[in-house]
Amino acid sequence: MKETVLVTGGAGFIGSHLARELLDHDYRVRILDNLTPQVHPDGTPPAYVPPGAELIVGDVRDRETVARALQGVDLVCHLAAAVGVGQSMYEIERYTSINNLGTAVLLEALAQADVRRVLVASSMSLYGEGLARDGDRLVEPEERPIEQLKAGQWELRTPDGRVLEPVPTPETKRPSLSSIYALGKYDQERMTLIFGRAYGREAVALRFFNVYGPDQALSNPYTGVLAIFGSRFLNDRPPMLFEDGGQRRDFVHVRDVARACRLALESPRAPGQAINVASGESRSVLDVAQALARATGKTHLTPHVVGKYRAGDIRHCFADITLARDLLGFEPRVPFEEGIAELAEWLAGQIAVDRVEQANEELSRRGLVA
Template identity: 55%
Template sequence: MGKKVLITGGAGFIGSHLGDLFLSRGYEVTAYDNLDKQVHGENPERPAYLNREIELVVGDVRDADLFSRTLKQADILVHFAAAVGVGQSMYEITRYTSINTMGAAVVLEQAVQQKDHIEKMLVASSMSIYGEGLYICPSCGEVNPKLRPAEQLASRRWDMLCPVCSQPCIPAPTPETKPLFPTSVYAVNKRDHEELFLAVGDAYGIPVTAMRFFNVYGERQALSNPYTGVGAIFASRLLNDKPPVVFEDGGQSRDFIHVHDIARGCLAAIESDKANGEVFNLGTGRKLSIMDVGTAIARELGKPSDNFIVNNQYRAGDIRHCYADISRAEDLLGFRASIAFEDGVSELCSWVGSQTAVDMVDKATEELKKRGLTR
């Protein structure tokens, strides 16, 4: 028998793909998941896509007794469970922090009590903890700006200016050493995840790795969750014959990595001692504008790509650019993303075309608007 892995959030988008990969490598896998209605629908049940060889335990990570019993058989702990959504986290502060930060605390207390049989832990962090990415100023060199000033955004000048000399800056690959400036409750929670796991693991001698996921896309993403990835949000709108809504001017960029590559990167970290105590970016090192992503999805779905609503507004806490410096994962893990966006989006849209998506984007946007979080 192979080693036994427990994945919190293991019935979700990324967790289920990692579970598949573990099974293919001879591991035994248990998924611990609360089957949240926002992700799995009003009457959640075991997802059809979840491999039948994966044991599913339905439970909340804050339930210490149930989690403790489930953890007893595990050799490896992967913590993916989280409430996910940058915008929503800004007005459901208690819920997000309870599930994310306090949930991680419960998980870690139980892991410490059972540390004699926990060989390794891996935790999902996020690129959102960086805030803005790294930039190059022609005069000042590398700069690490915080959020763009409110007065700049109010005048609809979107591009990043140097915080020292006010010249336009060029986005650069963001390394793990960049200072962290989380700009949402969700981002602060993810920083908590990373720092809690690394600190506790170091104190108790449990090897830990934190993986900073960039923008993940692929099959099984929750299409009806308006707080999920931008690719799924655009796809949901297009499937319902509604134009996607684009904030700012659509020129903001992110690093889009396929879920299969995320799973590969996590497995590489689990299986390498070089990853112990380390933090890794998991991205492609390529930046894509939000408008380019939306256009590619529309084209693949056979939908119009010239009627997007570019609303010239911004959301509190939004950043302009962030994409990964992938050199540390390459050097220490031998990992490099292998799926080009053009290939991955084609696969995504083939799957999306077979799904039913309830478009909740207008409702989510209205929630932000009435709280003054869109301007």
């Protein structure tokens, strides 16, 4: 038996897959999760939490609970967070409390604990508009002007109007924080790496791109885009796409993400680094919606392209995964077509409450959709 790992947020989508990955590689696993109703509507542990993991139900902001959860722990994977760009723009206090304060409480407790390495889940959202090419020159695009977005001109442009070509984004790209969620994830990342340096602990941040796969929270309208599309299809409704659906993203299967986390706990070259975890491929959101429609037999549900902009959204961002390959020995193993087929098979046995239109109405009411 290897070391004991604490996974905060371990009853969630990524956390439960990580717990299973760790158990399969002979780690002891303890989970700390508050079973938030937005993810777990009935407040009970989901069936997909692996039975070999010890579960502590509690909040990462509660000092006593965190101290108890850290007893006898060798390694920590900090995944507990409020997730969702759109919702973060109006539930500012809640997102800041869970993500920023929760990480601060954990790190203060870690200063008193005998934990060797801590991994924190960061996000591609901190890259903003990613990296782009203007002719022969690489550029870091600014946020698109609101006037341009209101005019329905979605692509990234130079100040004189030339369209920029999106390219894979490496870790060297400077942060460009377009949402409260992105700001919080950047804070979580930097706090953890600063803590590691100051206290002589091994700390690593993994910047997750668009993670998908079975066990996503289908009734949470602020979760990953493929889960939202799945919820719509299960209710025989067309997926809703902001802008024109041409936004390009990097979709990585959750089992690949779980494996990357384990490798980051084991690699001697990971500490002190912030590393992209992704597939290294890009796809438009419209292409992804159509792929899931084919896999679920819902091709009659033509995607509804809203032609509107949502505050905090970015146009294109997909990953350069060279660093993950070099430092972790990470290589994505689940092809997109295989992952989509598996997701469709899982969806066939699920029931989802579709809250997408309600969430969009809430954003519109607050002036966060243009």
